[in-house]
Amino acid sequence: MKRIHVNEEYCIGCRLCEIHCLVQHSQSRKIIKAFKEEAPRAMARLVVEEEGPLSFAMQCRHCEEAACLEACMTGAMHRDEETGAVLCDEEKCVGCWMCIMVCPYGAIQRSLIGRSAASKCDLCYGNETPVCVANCPNEALIFVDETPSDNGAQ
């Protein structure tokens, strides 16, 4: 499957990925509306980490052996059969946060917008390229085909 690779050496910490991710997951998908009019504001599905000159974006790795899938007690967390992406059915999720407890990347956040549900990267479901990758100005995020056995959390 295609996965997002993170090249921390190229990240300039501009946070465009975060902004575009938020907009993509807003109701209007329009930047000004998403930031000015939608309340509560949508959440970015990735985390930008920054410490001095070092920075990188971290989103769900869509692990082959995904700890969140195993831990999810409702069955909300599931693997999309077509793309291989790990997705959360936010209607089914009750916000028990077992996934947050087990994700070694810290890539799942609590969404408290409306009902509580786990909020995570969906690889911009339906898009050819995730918006964080498409809008990264320095190829710190790239979307590449990867053989399944190359990745996967324990």
Added chain:
Amino acid sequence: MRYVMIGNSAAAVGAVEAIRQSDPHNPITIIADEPHHTYSRPLISYLLGQVVDESRMQYRPDDFYERHNVETMLGVEVSNVNTQDKMVSLSGGGTISYDKLLIATGGKPFVPPLPGADLEGVFTFTTWQDAREIDRYIKDHRVESALVVGGGLIGLKTTEALIERDLSITLVELADRILSATFDRTASKLSERILQRAKVDVRTGTTVEEIIGRGARVDHAVLRDGERINCDLVVFAIGVRPNTGLISEDAGIEVNRGICVDEHMQTTAPDVYAAGDCVEAYDMLIDACRPIAIWPNAYRQGSIAGSNMAGVLKTYDGSFPMNSIEVCGVPTISVGITDPPRDEDGYEIIDKYDRDAQIYKKLVLHHNHLVGAIFVGDIDRAGIYTGLIHDRVDVRPFKEHLLSGNFGLISLPIGYRKHLVVGEGIEV
């Protein structure tokens, strides 16, 4: 080649999904005493609290069995496992032969033998049926007050559900604090205060001696010191034990506190595997086997068992206790050893307690390796710590950052970070 599974919850589903990755054809039969499609047991407290309805109880989609080519025998009880002739006997008569068997019978709630425990209105709370019966009892008898016996995780979830039902609740815990198995004193006391703010009467260091009825139904309970607690409903949430009743002594399946399994989740009998709350599997933190009845373990163990049953060798590398529950809307997570013995060397505590924000974080280190964590009020990115425990990472290079505000993968040594992000042995 026929796979048979006794049980229909996380471990059995994990096994089915693992088997079908390598073996799409050989028949799988699931036998379970409950009549339902596979459902999420932990959701019963949400169901009783009317946070979810029955339509959301299912753990896998409607067509799960069909798509995985599974034959089900639901509402059917197994009475015995005959490992000599490789067959299981059904309570209603008849036998089913197996080539590979998975025992995933889960846990059984414990009710102390005390006077009045058989009255109407006394319940345990582990199954969908329990939730339905308690719900009906609350409605039919206009229940206003409830007594929850046991201040562990099930007791807390029960209490939370009953708060949603607007009952006046007394919670009784034998230990001197609630959640004593998973929390330290600070986190326990914090949780007690959260419950008290929700008007729960929390009684620690005491226990129920007797339940007194009026006619056939519960009327009040008597505590150890003689105090009477009025209650229309009693729920026992003292604990769950591995459900191993169907294993007879001559089966050749070793049972200690739970069913003993090796690193392939195989029991001491050939071709018989076991997984989930009924087993005692390897706990990597205490370096011994013990039952850890939690959902993620059940699925993982079932999945490992399933792979091995299908001939794909996989090893269970062990686990440790971990729980995530909300206490009246306050998220909490506890992982591993959270309250180490004071008289043992090598432990070190790093903690942070913000009384105003009601946020408590605690890390337990043992010889510079993280072995436990507690988070109350702020659980963001807790899994990074769980990962450090699992991967036995030496935290010395970043120890002082462990509970700093922006702790994240960025705080970790570059080698470990890249191992996480791009997988072992791959250079970016």
